[in-house]
Amino acid sequence: MPVVTSCPAGCAAGFRETDIALPEGPLLACTACGHLVSQIEEIDYLAALDKFDTEAGTLPNPLSQKRHDQRARRLFARVRELLGLNPGASFRLLDVGCSSGALLLSAKKEGIDAEGVEPAQRAAEAARAVGLTVFAGTLQEARYPPDRFHVVTMMEVIEHLRQPIDVMKEIWNILVPGGILVIGTGNADSWTVSFMRERWDYFHMERYGGHISFFTPRSLERLAGQCGFRIERLETKRVRFAESFQAPPVVYRTLKIVAEVLNVPAMWCRKGHDLLAFLRKV
Numbered sequence: 001m002p003v004v005t006s007c008p009a010g011c012a013a014g015f016r017e018t019d020i021a022l023p024e025g026p027l028l029a030c031t032a033c034g035h036l037v038s039q040i041e042e043i044d045y046l047a048a049l050d051k052f053d054t055e056a057g058t059l060p061n062p063l064s065q066k067r068h069d070q071r072a073r074r075l076f077a078r079v080r081e082l083l084g085l086n087p088g089a090s091f092r093l094l095d096v097g098c099s100s101g102a103l104l105l106s107a108k109k110e111g112i113d114a115e116g117v118e119p120a121q122r123a124a125e126a127a128r129a130v131g132l133t134v135f136a137g138t139l140q141e142a143r144y145p146p147d148r149f150h151v152v153t154m155m156e157v158i159e160h161l162r163q164p165i166d167v168m169k170e171i172w173n174i175l176v177p178g179g180i181l182v183i184g185t186g187n188a189d190s191w192t193v194s195f196m197r198e199r200w201d202y203f204h205m206e207r208y209g210g211h212i213s214f215f216t217p218r219s220l221e222r223l224a225g226q227c228g229f230r231i232e233r234l235e236t237k238r239v240r241f242a243e244s245f246q247a248p249p250v251v252y253r254t255l256k257i258v259a260e261v262l263n264v265p266a267m268w269c270r271k272g273h274d275l276l277a278f279l280r281k282v
């Protein structure tokens with residue numbers, strides 16, 4: 001039985017096969033919203049998740065920690081702006097799927113009251129070992145009280161979920177009225193996908209530990225509406241044409257340059273492959 005059997009964005013429509021060919025079968029597209037899903041079997045999906053659960057998790061190495069902190073600082077500044085808070089003001093944050101706590105560590109440095117939830121046991125233990133507050137289990141199992149958090153982040157998590165609607169509804173419940181949910185994921189409607197098709201490694205089950213569900217701006221907007229959220233900002237960035245396949249050096253270099261040139265129009269047209277969305281509880 002495939003792990004995904006209906007559109008994760010909540011459409012009642014069926015799927016059609018795409019020409020994006022993966023070992024487990026071609027990706028399927030929702031005929032209503034264009035959302036892409038994997039045909040992976042449940043047993044292989046669970047094995048991929050387990051293989052990815054390590055102590056290292058997503059903790060950046062010391063060399064990349066500074067860059068990680070800078071990125072997080074920009075993210076928190078934008079969240080404060082959306083909440084109408086002063087620069088540097090604290091707020092209560094929950095990072096869903098926090099892995100071993102990279103974002104939480106950056107948040108703590110900013111004076112933010114941050115905690116996490118992580119179902120992968122080894123990663124959760126690693127986060128606790130460095131003094132972070134992390135519930136080891138699923139969001140629903142954590143049973144946070146209603147209106148507990150001003151901000152929930154879910155970075156590179158939603159593409160692993162077979163039923164994101166259940167998780168989104170729980171997030172709605174634990175956010176204060178007007179609270180912000182930040183979602184970072186890949187963009188299946190990007191120029192990277194148009195060109196690279198199955199060569200885009202984001203689609204590969206083993207590479208990132210169980211990617212099964214691939215959002216587009218349209219399908220994310222639909223999911224948000226189904227769960228009581230409004231998208232305040234949605235942006236995409238980065239185009240990639242050259243990696244993951246063998247090309248003669250001159251072709252490789254040319255594709256790299258074309259992708260660099262297209263980075264800016266991709267942002268304007270929402271065709272970059274990194275998707276970042278700020279949703280408000282309404």
Ligand SMILES: [Zn+2]
Nearest residue numbers: 007011030033
């Ligand atoms: Zn759909």
